[in-house]
Amino acid sequence: MGHLFRMLVLADLMKQEGMSFHFFLNAHAPSEAILKKRGYVFDLVPLEEASSGWEADALGKGDFKFWVDDRLDTDEIHARCIKEAGLGLVTFDDRGAGADMADLHFACMTAFQGALLYGKKVFTDLAFMILNPEIERYKRHRLQAEKVLVTLGGTDTFGVTVKVVEVLKQAGRAATVLVGPGFEHMTELKQVLTPDFELKQYVPSLIEEFSHYDYAITGAGVTVFEALASGLPCVIVANEPHEVPIGKGLAAMGVAVYAGHHSEMDAACVTRIPDVPTLSGVALDKIPSHGAENVLHEIIKL
CATH class of the missing domain: 3.40.50.2000 (Glycogen Phosphorylase B;)
Structure with missing residues (x-):
């Protein structure tokens, strides 16, 4: 659940800045309960079904400017769908084939692995590690x-x-x-x-x-x-x-x-x-x- 908590920190900061956002996640009762408690808007989607086309419905939920993936394995079909819709794509510690299409790839943890990192702009410095402001x-x-x-x-x-x-x-x-x-x-x-x-x-x-x-x-x-x-x-x-x-x-x-x-x-x-x-x-x-x-x-x- 570290991915959810990391995105909650980012979402809290966006809220402070007056920005709107929408969570999309696979069915997971504990995560759903946390989002409900925070009062954050979310929808359940089949994240693992790369060819189901769920992204089209998700994109219709709002006037989104950018899409943030914190799932480690962004696939190429998904990434292409987001980019063709005209959104900026942001990924975190992503080892998926779709990371190559990311506009921003924050890979502070993946950088420890010494593997090739993909994305138009890749950040590996710990200064870009999202941590709880508390x-x-x-x-x-x-x-x-x-x-x-x-x-x-x-x-x-x-x-x-x-x-x-x-x-x-x-x-x-x-x-x-x-x-x-x-x-x-x-x-x-x-x-x-x-x-x-x-x-x-x-x-x-x-x-x-x-x-x-x-x-x-x-x-x-x-x-x-x-x-x-x-x-x-x-x-x-x-x-x-x-x-x-x-x-x-x-x-x-x-x-x-x-x-x-x-x-x-x-x-x-x-x-x-x-x-x-x-x-x-x-x-x-x-x-x-x-x-x-x-x-x-x-x-x-x-």
Whole structure:
């Protein structure tokens, strides 16, 4: 659900600027509930059906000037449809064939993979990473390593949270475990939890929640960048293959510890207490938190 949360940050900023927008997403109850709560207009569409022509109906929903895809795999048919309608096309961390037709491609995370990046104008600098603006209110330099947060994404497809809790439990460690609205492994998780672990689900503000901890165990999606930008050091366990180079890259920057892909997770890395003061200081220095404003500025220029 990181894609939705990233676009919500952009949408909130657009709203502040008096701009109108419309969400199109595949059927997903947790995402729909969040959009309804925000009061944002949305429609459900078959995103995965490249040849169904759903875009034609979607384009008729408003007088759109540009189209933003945050789906990692924009296909060529879809991209051509958007461009032929005269709209500017914006993509994020896109590995699809349609990215080549994008007017703007913000690839701050994909750049860690070292792959060829496509688009008329490609941005890889972390200054264009969309992060929650609340970070400015809560960022601080951590100096101790007492309170630990485990948060492996809004969905955690592979149930990595359960694996991490088991490893921490075996090492006699305690932590707060935070799962998102799309988490589907609650039964397995509750079977391994002990009184040493506090369980939370979908807190009102993830950034505010970060402020209560000294370091976190996370995946390598948008969440890890938000944690690091707020000064919260991270031990990274990659959920997806594309997260592996991100985890390695952040470790090489000196802002995080990389514990491997979840299928071959380094348990010692997960349970070892990291050098929190050093990691926190470097993260505050190297991970900027004003990317959303920079992104919107580029979009408005289209």
